[in-house]
Amino acid sequence: MAIETATLNAVQRAPGVWRQSWYRFRRNRAGMLGLGLVTLVVVVALIAPFVAPFEPTDQSAMLRGAARRPPDAIHWLGTDRNGYDVFSRLLYGARTALLVGLGAMTIASLIGVIIGGIAGYAGGMTDELLMRFAEFFMVIPVFIVILAVVRLFGIVVVGTWMEDIPNLNLLTIIVLLGCFEWPPIARMARAEFLRLRNAEFVEAAVCIGTPRRDILVRHILPNALPSLIVLVALGIGGAILAETMVSFLGFGDPKAVSWGQSLYFNYEALKVAPWAVLAPGGALFCTVLGFNLLADGLTDAFNPRLRQ
Amino acid sequence: MGTARYITRRLIFAVCLIWGVSVILFAMINAIGNPIEILLAERPGITDEIIESVTKYYGLDGSVTDRYFTWLWAIVRLDFGTSIIYNLPVSEMLVIYGMETLKIQIPGIVIALFVSVMISVLAATRQYSKVDFGVIAGAMVGHSLPGFLLGIILILIFSYWLGILPSYGAYSTRNPVMGSEVIDGLWHMVLPVSMLVFFNTATLTLLLRSSLVDVLRQDFITAARASGLPERRVVFGHALRNAFIPVLTYLGILFGLMLGTAPVTETVFTWPGLGALYIMAIQQLDYPLIMGATMIITVMLVTATLLTDIAYVVIDPRIRLG
Numbered sequence A: 001m002a003i004e005t006a007t008l009n010a011v012q013r014a015p016g017v018w019r020q021s022w023y024r025f026r027r028n029r030a031g032m033l034g035l036g037l038v039t040l041v042v043v044v045a046l047i048a049p050f051v052a053p054f055e056p057t058d059q060s061a062m063l064r065g066a067a068r069r070p071p072d073a074i075h076w077l078g079t080d081r082n083g084y085d086v087f088s089r090l091l092y093g094a095r096t097a098l099l100v101g102l103g104a105m106t107i108a109s110l111i112g113v114i115i116g117g118i119a120g121y122a123g124g125m126t127d128e129l130l131m132r133f134a135e136f137f138m139v140i141p142v143f144i145v146i147l148a149v150v151r152l153f154g155i156v157v158v159g160t161w162m163e164d165i166p167n168l169n170l171l172t173i174i175v176l177l178g179c180f181e182w183p184p185i186a187r188m189a190r191a192e193f194l195r196l197r198n199a200e201f202v203e204a205a206v207c208i209g210t211p212r213r214d215i216l217v218r219h220i221l222p223n224a225l226p227s228l229i230v231l232v233a234l235g236i237g238g239a240i241l242a243e244t245m246v247s248f249l250g251f252g253d254p255k256a257v258s259w260g261q262s263l264y265f266n267y268e269a270l271k272v273a274p275w276a277v278l279a280p281g282g283a284l285f286c287t288v289l290g291f292n293l294l295a296d297g298l299t300d301a302f303n304p305r306l307r308q
Numbered sequence B: 001m002g003t004a005r006y007i008t009r010r011l012i013f014a015v016c017l018i019w020g021v022s023v024i025l026f027a028m029i030n031a032i033g034n035p036i037e038i039l040l041a042e043r044p045g046i047t048d049e050i051i052e053s054v055t056k057y058y059g060l061d062g063s064v065t066d067r068y069f070t071w072l073w074a075i076v077r078l079d080f081g082t083s084i085i086y087n088l089p090v091s092e093m094l095v096i097y098g099m100e101t102l103k104i105q106i107p108g109i110v111i112a113l114f115v116s117v118m119i120s121v122l123a124a125t126r127q128y129s130k131v132d133f134g135v136i137a138g139a140m141v142g143h144s145l146p147g148f149l150l151g152i153i154l155i156l157i158f159s160y161w162l163g164i165l166p167s168y169g170a171y172s173t174r175n176p177v178m179g180s181e182v183i184d185g186l187w188h189m190v191l192p193v194s195m196l197v198f199f200n201t202a203t204l205t206l207l208l209r210s211s212l213v214d215v216l217r218q219d220f221i222t223a224a225r226a227s228g229l230p231e232r233r234v235v236f237g238h239a240l241r242n243a244f245i246p247v248l249t250y251l252g253i254l255f256g257l258m259l260g261t262a263p264v265t266e267t268v269f270t271w272p273g274l275g276a277l278y279i280m281a282i283q284q285l286d287y288p289l290i291m292g293a294t295m296i297i298t299v300m301l302v303t304a305t306l307l308t309d310i311a312y313v314v315i316d317p318r319i320r321l322g
Helices: A002-010 A017-026 A029-051 A086-122 A124-139 A142-156 A168-180 A183-197 A200-207 A212-248 A259-269 A275-302 B003-031 B035-040 B048-057 B064-076 B090-124 B130-144 B147-161 B181-216 B219-226 B231-260 B262-268 B274-283 B287-315
Strands: none
Touching: A017 A029, A017 A275, A029 A086, A029 A275, A086 A124, A086 A168, A086 A183, A086 A212, A086 A259, A086 A275, A124 A183, A124 B003, A124 B287, A142 A168, A142 A212, A142 B003, A142 B231, A142 B262, A142 B274, A142 B287, A168 A212, A183 A212, A200 A212, A212 A259, A212 A275, A212 B262, A259 A275, A275 B130, A275 B147, B003 B064, B003 B287, B035 B048, B090 B130, B090 B181, B090 B231, B090 B262, B090 B274, B090 B287, B130 B181, B147 B181, B147 B262, B181 B231, B181 B262, B219 B231, B231 B262, B231 B287, B262 B274, B274 B287
């Protein structure tokens, strides 16, 4: 008996699903590139206040008559038509972008997992109704509806207590994106809960009298996570893109320093100051590409059999 | 469940969907109160009587439910009311601007389909070769490059630096290109259509290539090859046909995506289409126009989804309906 235990301890524990996935992910060059890009954006967002050469609200270049100047030693990426330093705004924009992406996907994941989880675990009529509800949100022109809601909500709040919330407009966009982007997560959560509901380890948990809440949260949900994480990574990129497009059309938060705002303010001056448009555009592209590649790499890492 | 019953069910769902959007829209617009008051408030010479009479003119007096059903009944008869800002019938405006939108979006999808078939065949028949990896990498990058950024880059290169293509509008205001209105119109379409083609090609190629790779591995392809068919017929005749099924279902989604982001595309190119009209309408709070444009975009989108759903079951009898 003692010997057996000793042997068991000596044998290295088999790597878990997360570690195995990481081994596979590490070999995927495109996925690692995506991870690198995403890490870069996160680092930039964290250190922006310490490395940005100018304040994001500094328009002093305007007074010196140095607006719309091409890149030089002081303004690394030039100045835009409002006299802002393009490089500094680019760095600060990463914060807004990540805030939007993470905020929207947190809301979307919560709604999606709850609705999808209930549908998958309960089944029957509940399942049918909830999935039709999700399909409704998938077919309607989400972007068009968001534009209208952002604009109309901006009028509703005038004169109410909500007017005093800082960056209310940005918050509205984040909440709206979250409320409209959950259906893919709900569908995936449903499929996973449906698959795992009858798994042997779940039956075992039921047999030993585990409360239903623990079965759902501690046994089924962790096993559904890999598929959901892929969708969340994709969704973060999508939400950042959506916020940029809303801002680009002029319905964004005028007080927020976001890439979309820079695009909106500088698009008219594209001919004279292309750098002020290309810089935030390039940042957006790198971020979206990063999250797309990351999601792709994660799909391969979690489901090695899908790989071709 | 038979095909007919499936189609009926999808049709009923589509109608419910359009109705649902109309309810949301109407509720939202009513949440902000009387639009006439907001539009006319604090303008000189506006008295309460004027506001009242204008409100009556646009049929905005009466209870919410009354107004909703009046509006719904009008919509069913394709009467979207009169635009407040432009004082034109909304239905007429939607047709004119809608045609401009379709004018760039339909070529955008059709050309992209042809191009992506060619590229995908090239890549899938040489799986894991340099060409294949190049195509995958290119498609992945193209798929991640937001369409409107590509549009901006195209304008910068071809309009501002090279100065050969117009950067905005669908027609020249004076002096049409080469003295012909038709050529002028086509010339203006080049940039927006190129942008849409590029974006759609990238997305379609990603899908079609992997689908084609899957199909080329199957037994019936080996059988076709063994029977001595020329490779060209195996690929284009047998494989492509089957590889196309997932692409077909995606076409509806792609069309919806393009239509949904039309406001962005049309802002970049200052294109006088439905998306640009929609932006103007919500900026200026032109209610009949907002409602009309949203309804028409929803109907187009739902129709596209419905058609692909139906095409799916008609083409592939293996699909289990449910």
